[in-house]
Amino acid sequence: MELTTLILKLFITIAVLVGSSEFTLTQQYVNIIILVGFVIALILHGQQTEATYRLDFVWKQQATEEKEDMEHLEAYNRKLLANILPVHVAEHFLNSPKNNDELYHEQCDFVCIMFASIPNFSEFYVELEGNNEGVECLRLLNEIIADFDELLSEEQFKYIEKIKSTGATYMAASGYRHVTAMADYALRLKELLEEVNEHSFNHFRIRIGINVGPVVAGVIGARKPQYDIWGNAVNVASRMDSTGICDKIQITSEVNQILQAKGYPTTCRGAIEVKGKGSMETFFLEGPSKSPTRPNITVNPLANSDSKISQFEKPMTTVLGTISEKN
Numbered sequence: 001m002e003l004t005t006l007i008l009k010l011f012i013t014i015a016v017l018v019g020s021s022e023f024t025l026t027q028q029y030v031n032i033i034i035l036v037g038f039v040i041a042l043i044l045h046g047q048q049t050e051a052t053y054r055l056d057f058v059w060k061q062q063a064t065e066e067k068e069d070m071e072h073l074e075a076y077n078r079k080l081l082a083n084i085l086p087v088h089v090a091e092h093f094l095n096s097p098k099n100n101d102e103l104y105h106e107q108c109d110f111v112c113i114m115f116a117s118i119p120n121f122s123e124f125y126v127e128l129e130g131n132n133e134g135v136e137c138l139r140l141l142n143e144i145i146a147d148f149d150e151l152l153s154e155e156q157f158k159y160i161e162k163i164k165s166t167g168a169t170y171m172a173a174s175g176y177r178h179v180t181a182m183a184d185y186a187l188r189l190k191e192l193l194e195e196v197n198e199h200s201f202n203h204f205r206i207r208i209g210i211n212v213g214p215v216v217a218g219v220i221g222a223r224k225p226q227y228d229i230w231g232n233a234v235n236v237a238s239r240m241d242s243t244g245i246c247d248k249i250q251i252t253s254e255v256n257q258i259l260q261a262k263g264y265p266t267t268c269r270g271a272i273e274v275k276g277k278g279s280m281e282t283f284f285l286e287g288p289s290k291s292p293t294r295p296n297i298t299v300n301p302l303a304n305s306d307s308k309i310s311q312f313e314k315p316m317t318t319v320l321g322t323i324s325e326k327n
């Protein structure tokens with residue numbers, strides 16, 4: 001603005017001088033050339049300023065778009081990670097420094113572990129031309145596992161964490177306050193498979209085992225991290241499944257003690273031989289709790305007072321089978 005005023009003033013001064021008789025014709029030409037040069041310089045300056053402003057605007061817009069893209073990517077990565085790992089573990093990895101190769105592990109004093117298998121799925125799985133070399137069988141298994149996953153998004157099961165599914169075996173865990181939720185979940189799995197059988201005209205049978213005890217939780221692998229739990233309590237839970245009976249939920253005496261106190265009907269199976277454990281008395285969970293008002297917190301006869309609250313106490317977001325389901 002100031003520059004424009006200055007130029008105008010200069011123009012007027014020159015015009016006055018040009019008009020005066022003191023100036024010769026040559027001087028007048030020189031002055032006109034100077035004036036024209038000045039005007040051209042002014043126009044060029046104006047254009048340059050406008051170009052700079054435009055460029056600045058485009059860069060700012062690009063920076064905003066890139067920032068938004070980065071934010072979307074970060075949110076997407078968080079979602080992906082939350083599908084693979086429990087939320088608190090995913091947070092740990094997101095907040096830890098890059099190239100952190102340290103093994104992530106946690107000692108959990110008391111966890112409820114469940115294994116649920118469909119033993120006769122292997123009979124159903126056949127690779128034939130008619131079923132797209134077995135793909136149709138896998139499609140049905142995927143639907144069953146996705147239904148099991150979907151159940152976990154219900155409010156009452158939010159403290160249950162899916163650990164993994166291996167073939168036709170589904171593994172989940174919960175904190176010590178949620179043994180009853182795990183029992184309810186196991187009962188729902190049975191109902192769900194019955195519904196699947198009705199709709200698909202199949203005769204799948206489910207066999208479930210539940211145990212409680214201390215575990216070590218950790219993440220194995222860097223490029224394809226897998227969250228898992230290990231320990232004798234996990235082995236016994238797996239044995240409760242593998243030594244179980246189809247359509248039954250086999251539980252250890254510790255689980256039985258907790259569930260009975262909460263009004264769940266159970267029956268004693270008697271002593272069975274468990275590899276690595278010898279003879280174990282086990283029980284079957286027969287149905288839902290008969291207690292009308294069942295408090296959320298389960299009194300745990302095994303937990304000592306200074307027992308650490310495991311990470312399973314934290315509510316987990318739904319862990320769905322396929323990544324795309326959550327996005």
Ligand SMILES: Nc1ncnc2c1ncn2[C@@H]1O[C@H](COP(=O)(O)OP(=O)(O)OP(=O)(O)O)[C@@H](O)[C@H]1O
Nearest residue numbers: 166171228229230231234235236237238239275276
């Ligand atoms: N984190 C886990 N995920 C899946 N399965 C597990 C896990 N930990 C233990 N198991 C299963 O628990 C079962 C009992 O384990 P254990 O170590 O007592 O026996 P094993 O001799 O290694 O197993 P097996 O007799 O099946 O060969 C095994 O079948 C094992 O696959």
